[in-house]
Structure formats: C-alpha cells, structure tokens
Amino acid sequence: MFEKICWVVTGAGHFLGETAGILASLRGVRVDMYFTRAGAEVAAKYGLFKNLEACAEHAFRENDYSAGSAIYFAGGRYDALVIAPATANTVAKCALGVADSLASNFFAQAGKSEVPAIILPTDAKTEIESATISGRKIKVRPRPVDLQRTEELSRFPGVTVVYSPEELRGVLDSA
Numbered sequence: 001m002f003e004k005i006c007w008v009v010t011g012a013g014h015f016l017g018e019t020a021g022i023l024a025s026l027r028g029v030r031v032d033m034y035f036t037r038a039g040a041e042v043a044a045k046y047g048l049f050k051n052l053e054a055c056a057e058h059a060f061r062e063n064d065y066s067a068g069s070a071i072y073f074a075g076g077r078y079d080a081l082v083i084a085p086a087t088a089n090t091v092a093k094c095a096l097g098v099a100d101s102l103a104s105n106f107f108a109q110a111g112k113s114e115v116p117a118i119i120l121p122t123d124a125k126t127e128i129e130s131a132t133i134s135g136r137k138i139k140v141r142p143r144p145v146d147l148q149r150t151e152e153l154s155r156f157p158g159v160t161v162v163y164s165p166e167e168l169r170g171v172l173d174s175a
C-alpha cells in the first residue's frame with residue numbers, strides 16, 4: 001500500500017469526475033495534490049476544483065516555471081506519482097522527455113528518483129465519449145500522434161499507463 005502519493009491533476013475534462021470519485025474513496029493513503037495551471041482552470045469549469053482539493057492533505061497550484069516541488073521525489077517524500085487525468089499535452093511532453101511544466105517536471109524527476117508513476121491518459125482510444133462543461137455528450141477522436149505518445153509512455157520503465165478509471169482504482173487498491 002502506498003502511504004503517500006503525489007497526485008497531479010492536468011487540464012482534462014475527460015475522466016475528471018471519475019478521478020474525483022476515486023480520490024474521495026481512497027482510504028489509508030495521504031495525498032498531496034498539484035494542479036497544473038490548466039488543471040485548476042478546467043476543474044473549476046467543471047465545478048470540481050473544491051471537491052478535488054478537499055480529498056488532499058495538501059493542495060497546490062502550479063505557480064512557478066521551474067517546478068521547485070519536484071525536488072521532493074529525490075528526497076523520498078512520495079511512494080508514487082499519479083497523473084490523472086493526464087492531458088494529451090502532458091503525455092506528449094512526458095513521452096518526449098520534455099520537462100517544462102509542473103506535470104512534465106514531476107514525471108521526469110519521479111523517473112530519475114525511481115518513484116513509480118501511474119498515468120491515466122485521456123487520449124488512449126481512437127474514439128472517446130466525453131462531456132462538456134454543460135454536460136453535453138461529445139465524441140472526441142484522438143489523433144495518431146496522441147495515441148502514439150500514450151503507447152510510448154506505456155513502455156517507460158517504472159511507468160504504469162492505465163486506460164480507465166476502474167483500472168486506476170485497481171492499481172491503487174493492489175499497491
């Protein structure tokens with residue numbers, strides 16, 4: 001069982017409600033939550049920012065360019081990094097080794113400190129059904145480049161890519 005998790009919420013509407021549900025049901029694990037800039041914006045648009053924040057022991061918003069808190073991975077503060085939901089933008093950066101945002105820096109530093117990472121990408125299937133902020137159902141068709149980056153990420157050592165909120169819950173429960 002993980003004792004302390006670093007959980008990054010990126011700017012995705014897809015899987016956001018399910019992510020809030022998983023976080024609310026977690027027991028016996030301490031969570032530090034970090035919102036990317038887009039993550040805070042999108043969570044607020046869906047009316048979920050406060051719900052998500054309330055699930056964490058501490059909650060932080062991206063507020064610097066150098067992601068200073070990434071140093072905590074080397075210091076052994078976290079047993080795992082969870083990025084859920086993970087936007088196509090963040091997945092692409094992580095897969096390419098770019099580290100220029102909170103989420104991509106945390107991913108890079110977790111990897112360099114051998115802290116396991118669990119990622120729930122929004123863009124993992126050729127077609128997904130998502131809901132707009134007004135609750136309207138829409139179809140989104142990720143591009144080949146989005147699917148390719150997700151696939152590349154799944155081959156990183158120490159990284160578990162999960163393809164549904166249920167799978168994420170299972171990985172957390174069995175850790």
Ligand SMILES: Cc1cc2nc3c(=O)[nH]c(=O)nc-3n(C[C@H](O)[C@H](O)[C@H](O)COP(=O)(O)O)c2cc1C
Pocket residue numbers: 009010011012013014036037038039042045086087088089090101103122123130133
């Ligand atoms: C309401 C709303 C919902 C969004 N949902 C998604 C999504 O489900 N998946 C995705 O890849 N991007 C989504 N985006 C776009 C991202 O927020 C945008 O690419 C942002 O730059 C990602 O930054 P981040 O990866 O640092 O969080 C959404 C944007 C808005 C405004």
